[in-house]
Amino acid sequence: MTGSDPRSYGHFCMLAKALERVGDRWALLVVRDLMSGPKRFTDLMDRMAGITPKTLTRRLRDLEADGLVEADREAGRREVWYQLTPAGEDLQPALEELLLWGLRNVAEPPRPDEPVHPEHVLRALQLQLQREGVDAGSVRWAVHVPGTGNYTFTGDGGRWELRSEDGPETTADISIRATRSALARFLTAPPPRDPHTEDIEITGTASAIRTFFKAIDVFPPGSHIQRPLDA
Amino acid sequence: MTGSDPRSYGHFCMLAKALERVGDRWALLVVRDLMSGPKRFTDLMDRMAGITPKTLTRRLRDLEADGLVEADREAGRREVWYQLTPAGEDLQPALEELLLWGLRNVAEPPRPDEPVHPEHVLRALQLQLQREGVDAGSVRWAVHVPGTGNYTFTGDGGRWELRSEDGPETTADISIRATRSALARFLTAPPPRDPHTEDIEITGTASAIRTFFKAIDVFPPGSHIQRPLDA
DNA sequence: CTGGATCCATGATGATACTG
DNA sequence: CAGTATCATCATGGATCCAG
Numbered sequence: 001m002t003g004s005d006p007r008s009y010g011h012f013c014m015l016a017k018a019l020e021r022v023g024d025r026w027a028l029l030v031v032r033d034l035m036s037g038p039k040r041f042t043d044l045m046d047r048m049a050g051i052t053p054k055t056l057t058r059r060l061r062d063l064e065a066d067g068l069v070e071a072d073r074e075a076g077r078r079e080v081w082y083q084l085t086p087a088g089e090d091l092q093p094a095l096e097e098l099l100l101w102g103l104r105n106v107a108e109p110p111r112p113d114e115p116v117h118p119e120h121v122l123r124a125l126q127l128q129l130q131r132e133g134v135d136a137g138s139v140r141w142a143v144h145v146p147g148t149g150n151y152t153f154t155g156d157g158g159r160w161e162l163r164s165e166d167g168p169e170t171t172a173d174i175s176i177r178a179t180r181s182a183l184a185r186f187l188t189a190p191p192p193r194d195p196h197t198e199d200i201e202i203t204g205t206a207s208a209i210r211t212f213f214k215a216i217d218v219f220p221p222g223s224h225i226q227r228p229l230d231a
Numbered sequence: 232m233t234g235s236d237p238r239s240y241g242h243f244c245m246l247a248k249a250l251e252r253v254g255d256r257w258a259l260l261v262v263r264d265l266m267s268g269p270k271r272f273t274d275l276m277d278r279m280a281g282i283t284p285k286t287l288t289r290r291l292r293d294l295e296a297d298g299l300v301e302a303d304r305e306a307g308r309r310e311v312w313y314q315l316t317p318a319g320e321d322l323q324p325a326l327e328e329l330l331l332w333g334l335r336n337v338a339e340p341p342r343p344d345e346p347v348h349p350e351h352v353l354r355a356l357q358l359q360l361q362r363e364g365v366d367a368g369s370v371r372w373a374v375h376v377p378g379t380g381n382y383t384f385t386g387d388g389g390r391w392e393l394r395s396e397d398g399p400e401t402t403a404d405i406s407i408r409a410t411r412s413a414l415a416r417f418l419t420a421p422p423p424r425d426p427h428t429e430d431i432e433i434t435g436t437a438s439a440i441r442t443f444f445k446a447i448d449v450f451p452p453g454s455h456i457q458r459p460l461d462a
Numbered sequence: 463c464t465g466g467a468t469c470c471a472t473g474a475t476g477a478t479a480c481t482g
Numbered sequence: 483c484a485g486t487a488t489c490a491t492c493a494t495g496g497a498t499c500c501a502g
Contacts, residue, residue: 006476006492010281012341012415013351014333015263015326021337022329023256025494032246041465050241052495053466067336078464078502087336094328095246098253101325102245105298105318106252110243120244184243237473237495256475272484283476284485309483467500474493481486 021066022091026051028098030059031084031091034069036119036164038083049115063088096127100221103128107220109188116184118145119164122153125187126162128219133158136215139208142172145180155215174204174212187216190223252297253322257282259329261290262315262322265300267350267395269314280346294319327358331452334359338451340419347415349376350395353384356418357393359450364389367446370439373403376411386446405435405443418447421454 007024009016022028026048033039033047044056060082063069068088072081103124110116122143134155141153142165150165152172178186178200186193186200193216195202195209202209217223240247253259257279264270264278275287291313294300299319303312334355341347353374365386372384373396381396383403409417409431417424417431424444426433433440448454 009260009279010345011260011279011351012345012347013260013263014337014355015330015351016260016333017337017339018329018333019259023254023259025254028250028254029240029242029244029247032244042463045465048240048242050495052497054468054496055494057466058493080465090336091332094325094332097325097328098249099246101322102247102249105321106245106248108248114241114243116243120242120246124245276484281476283478285487286475288485289474311484464502465500466502468498470496470498472493472495474491476491477489479487479489482484 018094021063021068024059024062026055026059027063028091028095030056030063031068031088032095032120034082034084034088035092035095038072038081040079040081044082047117099124100127100131104221107188107222110181110184112181116180118143118148118151118180118183119162121184121187122151122162125216125219126153126160128221129155129160129215130158132218134160134215134218136211139211139215140172141212142170142175143183144175144177145183148180172204173208174202177201177203188220190220191217249325252294252299255290255293257286257290258294259322259326261287261294262299262319263326263351265313265315265319266323266326269303269312271310271312275313278348278350330355331358331362335452338419338453341412341415343412347411349374349379349382349411349414350393352415352418353382353393356447356450357384357391359452360386360391360446361389363449365391365446365449367442370442370446371403372443373401373406374414375406375408376414379411403435404439405433408432408434419451421451422448 008020011017022031029048030044033044039047041053041056041060044060045051045053048056060069060071064071067085068091070083070085072083135158136155138157139155143151143153145151152163152165152170154161154163176183182197182199186197191213193213195213202212204212239251242248253262260279260282261275264275270278272284272287272291275291276282276284279287291300291302295302298316299322301314301316303314366389367386369388370386374382374384376382383394383396383401385392385394407414413428413430417428422444424447426440426444433443435443
């Protein structure tokens with residue numbers, strides 16, 4: 001009412017001001033997908049199944065105007081690359097806490113028709129391992145998901161990292177190969193997990209595989225403590 | 232086809248699932264104001280200037296359905312008290328990170344007509360002191376703001392707390408008395424601050440007041456490191 | 463092909479007034 | 483005190499189309 005901008009809350013509260021910038025529908029999901037590096041318009045369209053081009057355009061323009069996103073439009077090049085500014089990257093702690101809240105409070109198994117991007121599942125695993133302080137020594141896990149690229153999961157003394165690998169497969173302690181949905185089902189199922197699941201292939205030394213299974217026992221959260229019995 | 236609920240993102244991503252529950256407009260501001268204790272409908276209306284009763288009702292019903300908020304409707308009593316469930320309280324880390332992001336990235340001084348609630352400003356100060364690890368020993372500051380109640384700010388070895396005081400004024404090292412907007416202007420102005428500002432009254436020993444001013448030098452963020460000099 | 467824009471439908475939100 | 487009712491507006495979704 002007071003503010004010239006109807007989308008403003010008009011409160012002198014930094015949470016309200018934060019939400020004025022990232023509170024719109026899809027906004028934080030755009031930031032999430034740009035967190036792993038610059039992307040093109042169609043890259044973002046692919047990852048965010050369900051968004052319309054109109055809405056994505058609007059979100060990118062808003063985020064750009066608020067200084068969270070930067071568009072690289074090089075002359076003579078077709079593609080437009082969107083990337084986060086420092087202010088955008090600075091949202092990482094908030095995104096992590098929101099993701100962990102979702103992990104703790106709305107953990108539902110994936111529905112059969114629900115699109116799954118490996119990066120989102122692996123990111124959840126990484127944050128949970130980090131949060132629980134799981135220390136599996138110095139390990140390196142390669143994850144291969146046909147159609148969405150390869151990921152490398154590394155742990156070193158309680159510190160975990162997730163990287164997307166564009167190049168050829170690198171050496172790793174274990175190698176996991178699965179479809180998108182199989183990976184999601186495997187990781188979201190409560191322990192104990194079956195090392196010989198049909199639809200997922202894990203290779204490596206028996207010792208490395210045991211280390212892997214022991215580490216991911218903390219995922220999903222609460223599963224190693226207790227399981228509520230319902231759907 | 233994909234989602235029976237049109238408000239669902241339809242992604243298997245815990246951040247998306249979190250945003251399905253707290254991503255609606257005003258939702259996180261409701262959670263914010265319930266974080267300091269149970270409130271009535273009109274309490275929330277007062278704090279969230281600009282929300283319409285229809286929208287507040289809708290948000291409370293949604294949050295209740297999602298298990299974040301609980302309504303106490305005692306028979307024979309007019310008032311309805313809303314409070315957070317454990318899942319709702321569990322949002323505190325996420326709210327704190329979002330607030331700190333706002334503090335770091337959109338720090339604007341309050342506009343003259345902008346309603347200010349002391350709790351929001353003091354909460355920002357608390358989080359910043361905590362985040363910066365400021366240790367002022369064991370201190371107790373009383374804040375009196377006519378019309379919005381009293382607050383007690385306590386610090387003990389790097390750990391800071393903010394409480395709303397319903398009862399009479401308790402003993403404290405210093406006592407701050409100001410209007411809403413004066414308090415906001417005082418705290419959001421970059422240091423060095425003037426201990427003898429006209430529109431704010433600070434009482435206590437000279438030593439205690441020095442401790443106070445030194446502690447709040449970290450607020451707002453970045454102000455104690457460097458100030459951009461333009462023009 | 464990428465990176466959008468346009469048209470239309472609908473649901474969410476805002477403004478204002480009123481009620482059990 | 484705690485909402486509901488009504489109307490207006492805006493953001494978003496769905497589908498299609500277009501320019502470089």
